[in-house]
Structures are given as structure tokens and as C-alpha cells.
Amino acid sequence: MATTLLKIEELINGADMLRNLTVPELVEEAIQNGEGVLTKDGALSVSTGAFTGRSPKDKFVVQDEVSNNLVDWGKVNQPIAEEKFSALLDKVLDHLEKKDKLYYLEASAGADEHYTLPVRAITEYAWHSLFAKQLFLREWPTKGAFDPFTVIYAPSYKADPAVDGTNSETFILVSFAKRTILIGGTEYGGEIKKSIFSVMNFLLPEQNVLSMHCSANVNDANETALFFGLSGTGKTTLSADPERHLIGDDEHGWSPDGVFNIEGGCYAKTINLSRENEPQIYDAIRFGSLIENVVLNEDRTPDYKNISLTENTRAAYPIEFIDNAMLPSRAGHPNTIVFLTADAYGVLPPISKLTKEQAMYHFLSGYTSKLAGTERGVTEPQATFSTCFGSPFLPLAPERYADMLGKLIEEHDVDVYLVNTGWTGGAYGEGSRMKLAYTRAMVNAAVNGQLRDVETMKHDIFNVEIPVAIEGVPSDVLNPRDTWNDPARYDVEAKALAMKFKENFTRFTKASESVIAAGPLVI
Template sequence: MDPLSPDPETRPGSISSTGAMVAYSGRRTGRSPTDKRVVFDEQTEHEIWWGSVNIPIPKKSHNLLEQVALQFLNTRPRLFVVDGYAGWDPHSRLRIRVFCTRAYHALFMQNMLIKPTNEELKKDFSDDVDFHIFNAGPMSAPKLVEGVGSETCVSVNLTDKKMVILGTQYAGEMKKGVFGVTHYMFPKQGILTLHSSANEGVNGDVTLLFGLSGTGKTTLSADPKRRLIGDDEHAWSENGIFNIEGGCYAKCVDLSYEKEPEIFNAIKFGSVLENVEFLSKDSREVDYHNISITENTRVSYPLDFIPGAKNPAVGSHPKNILFLTCDAYGVLPPVSLLTPEQAMYHFISGYTAKVAGTEMGVKEPVATFSACFGEAFLPLHPTLYATMLAEKMKSHGTKCWLVNTGWSGGKYGIGKRMSLKYTRSIIDAIHTGELVNGEFEKFEIFNLQIPKKASGVPETILHPKNTWINKSEFERTLRNLANKFQKNFQKYADKATPEIINAGPQA
């Protein structure tokens, strides 16, 4: 139970040449999902989706961890307290209070939560709040406590509304911890939480973009013709869409002004750079290509550091929803229109594919599924969120599209990656209404509706079979992918209706 400090992997922070704070998280440079615990009690017993995502811990164990954290915090020479909101909608937001010992953690959460005014601090934070986070990350978790698996433990008590962090100083645990709490508390108010980005057109039309890593969510949501509402976490209430966060937490690996000028220019005084290296020992210029500490280098900054970002970060009910997938098998259409039942099926599936070379021993594309495009943050069963999504789509006439940003003309290694120019043209055609008002044809096995035309896009690529030389290989690969979908969906079939199950591929 000794503090991890002095940690040989932790270095003193500094300031980059742009004025941003540079900090290091020590041994843990990413989230620790296998060390997350949720208190099992009379309230949560029948609510939580228990399993590998939500691992139960007895309430008495959580209480012991809380005591350890509080004892550690109370002995520190300096303690930081951050108060902020989760959610831009004043009718729905949560009041969050964070206790931590590191300045970098305090600035990080000041960026990621929505900063209250002085009047709001007096009005909303003078007494109690909706949720407490006790970040005692420099202290190891006591492994002899029942339910604790390692020196790291992130324990969430949803009944008492408290979170304890021990044995990890990675700032993202706080950000995603808050997101998981909203996934539990907001649906109780009829508000759907979404792991998505959102932007708004000149006419006020809102689009939600879902997608796992590598699908192009960040790139495609940063549309110069549209205002950014947020890049990662949103909620859909009876009033419309609102961003849950006050800032962004962007990846830094290989960052450059040419590739992502808005993010690059947001790295200035008030931003926090995490686990980056400098070009040299005496330099304060950040080397964004250096991944010697971790590939998961990050930067946190307030939303208003992005030019054109909407403030307040709220919007109307979405007109369109995009499910982005990087299909490395090269068999899914560049774009297809989903029925409400298909939207539920593909939302629960959350599909993309890793390509060969990304992991040791991977020689072929590997299908990856993450329920609701954010399985790690779901305290409730995925079908609950999918049902809420379908109900809101029906109420507000929202259209849902599956957009493949992956391969065309063959799988990875044979075909080519979908042109970003064509993908942008497809999304433009969705926004103008061209696609929804056009003609469609049916796509076999998956039973999707494919547009026959899209301005700026060759008609031959809209049906993926046309781009394959070996048609029989296309059929085989398509059926193989359909089988992977079916096998994955078996995990959710016990809570899914026949209409949802039948909306999937029929191999």
C-alpha cells in the first residue's frame, strides 16, 4: 500500500514551446478496462450489464478503497478540487466534483468538464453535487481487498455516486469514468448517451457520426462547411443533442499542421500534452512522431480552442446518423440506408476491421465489434440504448446510414482504401438530401439499400461487387463477414427482439 511515487517512469512536467503543459502519466499510459469495477448492491444487481465490461465488486470492498484514497488525499501537501458540469443542457447536466493531487489532472478535468461561471459555482456547487471522483492514482490499490485484481483499481459506486481511482495516473480514466456515469444516469431521465461526434450545417441540421478507431470519425466530423458541436461524447434529450464535455482529448501520434491544422493550433497555453517526447534534450519542440513512451499520446484542450466550434455546444434533433466502418474485407458498400431495425442491429454490433500488420501475427483483416461503438463504457445492456435510439429516430424522422471508409475492389492487400474525396462527396449528398430522394438497389446477404447515384462518386463503386475482379471470391468473403456478424450478435440475442435479429445479415 505504499504510494507508487517515486515512480521511475514518471518525470516532472514542463512547458512546450507553444505554452502547453507537458505531463506524464507514469506506468499506465492508457485506460485499464480489466481493472474497472462496479459496486454490486440491491440497486445495481438487476440493472447493470454484468460481465467482462462491468465486473462486480462488493460494496464493503469499495468502501475500503475509498478509505485508502481519502487517507492518501488527506496527507498530501497540496490538493486540487475541480467543479464542473457534464452536459451542456442546463436542464440535464450533472454536477461533478473531482479531488486530485496532480496539477495536470486538475487542468485536464477543467478542460474536459464544462466550466461553471462564478454565479453557477455559488448556486450549484456550494452544497452537494451529483457525483464525486477521488483520484488517488499515485497510491496502489490494496490487492488483498476482495474484488481487486491488481495494483490498479477504478471502482464506481453508482448508488452512492462516487468513483475511486487507485494505481493509475492516466487522465483518461476520469474522462471515461464520467462518460460511464452519464450512460447510467441519463437514460433514467429518457436521455440517450452516445459515443459519437456531432456537427451542424448552416441550416441547423445536425449529424451524428459514430465510429471506432481508424474509421475517420474525427476527420469527417471536422467539416469546414459545418460547425463542430463535439468530437466524442453526446446525449440526445427531448430538446435535441448536447455535448457532454467542455473540451477535446485528441490523439497526437504523427500530428502535423498539414494533416490536422485545427488540433495542431489548439495546442497552446491551457492545453495539456500527455506522454509526448521533445525533439531533443534541450528542446521544447514536441516530436509528435516519437512513440517511445506510448502510441497513445494525447492532448486535452477546451472546445473553444477549435475555430468555429459551437458555444453552447447544443443542437437540434439529428437529421442524419452515420455509422462509420473501416471494412478491410472490402465487401460493404460505400454507403447504404438502414431501416430502424437495421440501425438497431448495426448500432449494437459496432463493426469495423483491423488490417494486417497492426498487431503481431495478423496476416488477414480482423473483424472488431464494440457494442454501441463504445462497449467499454456501457453499464446497461446494449439493447436498451439501441431501443432508445430507434424510438428517437422514429419520433424525429432521423435517417441512419452505414458508411464504409475501408477497402474497395478487394480486401486489404488487394483492393484500395476508399477515397476520402468520394466519402466526403457521399456525406455531402446525404446532407443535401440527394441520396435519400434518389433511387436505391438491394444489396445481397446484408439486405441493405444502396443508392444508385451520388454526385462526385463513380457509379461503379457504389455496389462493391462491381469493383471486384473475382466475383466468386467476393461472394465467399461477403458470406464470411456475415457469419462473423451473426456469431458476434449471439452475445446480445437473449435481450434482442426477433425484429432486430432478423435485421442482420442472412448468410
Template structure:
């Protein structure tokens, strides 16, 4: 069937499109269907089809985010509000404006894809987003990752934010204030995100996450980098954790509905920011992650994967392009999902860490102060051999489990977490999915079955009535018994052949926690920094 993809727009859309500043000679494809976008991506050579008829695309030079090339416009709105530094680098409004105008001008006599989408499943905090894409597959990515709008919403659409994403456009660092040709720039006053010089689609998703991390806490809503699910009794659980800690795996539970796998807000309920999932697929298998594997079907997008030789069958073990191979699919590709993507206020929070030093327990119950402290720490460990020069485990800290996306000072999020925990009396659990009986290379990885058992025990209330003891030097409350896990594993010190070696290793890690904490200076002199060590 011959589809006229670039059709003349109706009058109802003219005002919105003019507000985007597009040249009169730009041809616009507005809100195309999945099949239309897939067809056009193939015709334009943006990707190929797998045997399962899934669009597979490459992101080019950049196979992940480029945090050193992310900027925020410094102006009257942001000057005193943003946590400026290596994460939030300033750029001047004049530089943003000239770059924006050059990007728009480059679209004269060109074709673009425009999509009207939303972020935030709680209608009280939803934002409307107009996405302008140079690539068809990027527009399909936005269809999958953001929340789709209805026909009525599209007919009366007014964007709160605009994303302009042109991978072929290169900045001039000598005049634009960028580090190099690629860039992501957020202008909170203009409500515009500019992305150029990179084909990595995740920059759009994380750009909006950064926006919500700025706007929602100022409304009393805690924005969170976590996954969430809800049980049949309405018991919502949140799972925080850096890459490799098991966040996606542990939040995917056949007995609980998935609210979302990555970005959420906590108001008087928990709500997903997104309409889809952006999951890693390296070494993916139907046996170990059946939900993700089953979601890779027509309409989904694969990034930077490769075929098995002489086939169109994806080899998920192939990391010749990058280890950061991914798929983007809408939430309705997951059968056991909450619809809409909201749940009651959480009854349990889990902080996941893959402790390669082997000194943290399989599970510990945290006080509110400890929860704020471990939230600020966002700890896991890099393993020996994962990067050049790493010969032993290295502690890794990311404030609030998502430092790269925090425009505000981490204390703003930690204080808001503390208020929520005190108001709702929500238990918080520190869960080690890493090693026991010694550090990496000596000890053993904690079995996934044991981790699932401790989480199940917390969710069912089985840990509410057991006796606890204190684990030093961390001051953690660890249960003496837990259904489904050998008692001797609950106290990590007892799993080491030489407890004196445990003490030395634990002391080193605890010092690393303190040193990391000292890098945060509370600009307001609030109570957080004064109280967490007391």
C-alpha cells in the same frame, strides 16, 4: 510573480470540502487558474513546456485505459440493473468503503487540487462534479475536458458526483477485491468514482461517461459515443465509429459547427457531455488536421509525446512511449464550434466503419431495424500487422460503438435509438471508410474525398431522390448514383476482379456479424432480439 497556490479556504467552501471526507490536515488548492496549474505542475516536476508553451506530461505505466481494472459496486441499486460481466465487473460495497477510507486517510498532511466542474450542456441533465486530484496537470485536464462552472455556481456548489484520483495510491488486491494495484471503481449509490494506481487522465473522463450511460437512458435520453456537428440550417449530424474509422476527421467540417467530438446525449436536442476534446495526436500535422493542430496552444495538455532531438518541438510521429499520444484542450480552442454545445435533434446519423475486408459499400441507407442492428454491432476491422499474430483482417465489434462504457445491457441503448429514429424519422447511413476492390493487401483504401462526397450528398439531401439497389448478403440499400463519386464504386461487388471472391468474403463477414449478435441475450425477452433478423 510568487503565487500562494495553497491558500486557506473561505467559509463558503467548508461544508462542501468536509463532505468530501478530506482529513483536517489536507491542504486544498481550489479551482486554480490555468496559469497557476501550469506553473505548479512545472515546479512539481509533473511535466515540461514545449516550444509553444504547452504543458507536456507522461502518464507513467498506463498509457491508456485499463478496462480489466474497472469495477462497479454491486448493491441494491445496481444488482439487477447492471449488465454484469467482463465489461462491468462487480465489487462489494464493503470493499469500496474500506478502500475509499484508506485513500482519504493517505491525504493527511498532503496537498490536493479540487475543482468544481459540470458534465452535460443541457441544463436539464447537467451533473455537478467535484474532482479531487493528486496531480496539478490532472486538474488542468479536468478544466479542459469538463464544463467549467461560473463564479456564482462555484459559490453555491453542491456536487452530485465526486471523483477521487490518486495515481500514487495502490490497492491491495488481497483485501480490496481488485485485480491489481490500479483501479477505477464507480459507486452509483454513493455517487463516487475512485481512481488509483494509474496516471492516465482519460479514466476520469470515461468514468463520468459511464455514469451518464447509466443515468440518462433511465430518463429517456440516449447517451452516445459519437461526434456531432451542425450546419447553418440547424441540421445536426451524428458520427459513430470506433478508432481509425474517421469519426473526428469527418465531423470536423469548415462549413459546419462542431458540437463535440466524443460524448453526447439525445433528448429533444443533441447536447455535448463535455467542455473539451481529448484527441489523438499520433502523426498529427497542420495540413491534415489543422483544427486539432491549432488547438495545441498554452492551456492545452499533451500526453506521452516526445521532442525532436535537441529541441522542445514536439515530434508527433514519435510513438516510442505509446501510439496513444493525446492532447486535451477546451472546446473554445476550436474556432468553428457551437456555443453552447447543443444542437437540434439530428437529421442524419452516420455509422462509420473501416471495413478491411472490402465488402461493405461506400454508403448505404439503413432501415430502423438495420440501424439498431449495426448500432448493436459497432463494427470495424483490425488490420494485418497491427497486433502480434494478426496476418489478415479481423472483424472487431463494440456494442453501440462503446461497449467498454455501457453499464446497461446493449439492448437498452438500441431500443432507445429505435424509438428516437421512429419518432423523428431520421435517416441512418452506413459509411465504409475502409477498402474496396478487395480486402486489405489487395484492394485500395477508399479516398477521403469520396467519403466526404457521400456524406455531403446525404447531408444535402442529394441521396433522397436517387434510385437504390439491394446489396446481398447484407440486404443493404445502396444508391446507384451519388454526386462526387464514380458510379462503379458504389456497388462493392463490381469493384472486385472476381465477384465470386467477393461473395465468399462477404458471406464470412455476414456470419461474423450474426455470431457477434448472438452473444447478446436480451434478459427482458424484449422485441429487439426477435425482430432484427426478420
């Protein structure tokens, strides 16, 4: 392996390697290479080819002396042998050596200098280097808390599953012992970002820091709020609040000193994006930004309603493109945590208060819904549970993250809320989506501390407390049973979802009895 590591250094220092190019230089390179075009507003528009999202079934963790006894092995963290990794890495390096030019970037992850990871990215495409430059912190740390990780991205190289031990031609391999991430067979930029996030989810808990898949913002009084939620629940939208400062939109650490952003940029979904509904995100898409798989009109304006390529259209931009961003991206301990879910069954309350044990229960559950038509074969709403609201990126046992969260909630007296941004008055296709104005009013009341001591009512099935009144929200909206034309049918559907929660939770064999008892009350 020493020979292979030497080959990486030789590749980085070779004459064909373009090192640490500026944003304009990377944009020029991408256009000259035919990788993308500029939109009317100056953003670089690219297509990610056949892969318009992550490929979780093609992600592996190298089983070695570092990972063997720590990683939670299974469907998420699939093991691959060190010999297979080394052999494939050699082949990828040989492949890259034949290229006329490559791109090298030095960046970092972790805005708190005590927990910073230096990141080196070697990419075949200029736009992937631009993606990394805008999504990571753009400074190479003078004293990183961890030794550097190297990302090697060769989208044009395809693996041979029979020889290389992969599941397909695509591969995302993480070696903790060799501190190397190897990606190939896909052009989707998000693989770079999420691979480094997975690494931080491995490293930070070992430093007594909770790594989190969440957005974060803070007001002028240094009152911090965290927003957890899976794709489509409104995490990016609700955290981009003109009245608060954005710390980050997706990945954070919670240390003994407070919250810090792991990234240096934002990666926002752009489906149906408009200046009216999401002005901060809309205005951030300009020169220096990237948009992925967005169809352009003849005048090169993006058509954010067009989903002919994918519903997972994205924009990547540096956090300073948000005009009220918190720089540097750090703040104090959270006062409020919001769990976001888009319940397509229309039975969860629009907002409910959680105890510490209930927070741990819903954190481990990570519930939301898949909608009909979003994936092949999905013809009606389906319950989806993603542990800690980020299961694909968690190398360690989920209970470890939940235990850390519970201790931090108790230590810092944090208010926790479960917010349903999904359906009300019936399931998807019958009811209606919760009005964004109501959700914003509820979230604002929560993060501003207005719900801490309000009168509540108990939900008999979901075992949570619902505020009786919130300014700006009709009282009949707050109790979901009141929004259904047939309350008896609501009870049936609510109990059915509650049972899905309980069935899913049986896999958390290390959870305490108090956390298990904090779930729905249904037999």
C-alpha cells in the same frame, strides 16, 4: 461510510488542497512538479507512464441498492462489494492526506441545464486537474439536475488484489450509491473522462434521455448530424467540418428537446496529425491544451508520426479552441446519423442507407476492425464488435439504448447511413484505404440531405441499399465488389464477415425479430 465521506470533505477543505486553479496556474504547477513540459506552441506535453490507454479489466461497479437491479453485470460491468470499495477508499484517502499538496476542481457534465451533473475532482497530479478542467464543462451548475459525483484520482496508490478484490494494482471503481469514482494505479487521463461518461450512461436513460458515444455537428440551418464510430474510424476527423459547427467530438445526450454535448472539450487522437488533413484539431493544440505520450523533437515541436510510446497519442483541449464550435453546445433533433466503421476486410460498401431496424442492428453490433500490429498477437485483421459503439461505458443492458435510438429515429424521421472508412479493392495489406476525399464527399452528401431520395442498389449479402451515384465519388467505388480484381473471392470474404455479424448478434436475446432480420442475408 459516513466517517469516510466526512474525510473527503476534510480533505477538500484542508490547507494542502489547491482549489479551482486557473489554467495558467495548473500549467505552472505541472511544470514545477516535473509532470510535463511546454511544447513550442505552448501545449503541456505529458507522459502517462506504463498505461497509455484505458484499463477496462480493472474497472468495477460497486454492487449496492442503486446498481443491483439496473446494471448489466458481466465482463464490462464487473461487480465489487461495498465493503471492498469502502475499505479501499479509506486507504486511498489516508494515502492522499500525506501529500504536500492536492488539486480540487469543480466542473460539470451535460450542456443542457435540465440534465447537468456537477462533478468534483480531487487529483494528485496538477495535469489531471487540468485535463478535467478542459474536458468537462468549466462551470459549477447553480442547479444541477443530479447530485454531484466526486472523482478521487490517486495514480501513485497501488491496490493489493488479494486484499482489495481488484484484478491488479490498478483500479477504477464506480459507486452509484455513494456517488464516488475511485481511480488509482494508472496515470492515463482518459479514465477520468470515461468514468463520468459511464455515470451519465446510467443516469440519463432514467430521465428519458439517450446517452451516446458519438460526435455531433450542425449547420447554419440547424440541421444536426451524429457520427458514431470506434477509435480509428474517423469520428473526430469527419465531425470537425469547417462548413459546420462542432457540438462535440465524443459524448452526447439526445433529449426531448434535441442534442447536447456532455463534455466541455475534445480528446482527439493525434497519430499522423497534420495541419493539411485536420487543420482544426492541429490548430487547437496550443497553450491550455494537453498532449499525451507524444514524442517531442529537440525544438519541442511534436512529432505526431512517432509512435514509439504508443499509437494512442492524444490531445485534450477545450471545445472553444475549435474556431467554429457551437456554444453553448446544444442543437435540435438530428436529421442524419452516420455509423462509421473501418472495415479491414475491404468488403463493406463505402456508404449504404439503413432502415430503422437496420440502424438498430448495426448500433447493437458496433463493428470495426483491429489491424495487424496494433496489438500484441494481432497478425491479421480482426473483426471487433463494441455494442452501441461504446460497450465499455454502458452500465445498462444494450437493448435499452438501441430501443431508445429506434424510437427517436422513427419519431424524428432521421436518415441513417453506414460508412466504411476502411479498405477497398481488397483486405488490409492488399487493397487500399478509402480516400479521405471520397469519404468526405459521401458524408457531406449524407448530412446535407442529398442522398435521401437517390437511386440505390441492394447488396445481396449485407442487406443494405447502396447509392448508385454520388457527386465527387467514382461510381465503381460505391459497389465494393467492383473494386476487387477477383469478384468470386470478394463473395467469399463478404460472406465470412457477414457470418461474424450473425454470430456476434446471437448474444442479443432481447432484440426483436424485425431487428434480427435486418442483418446480413447469409446462412
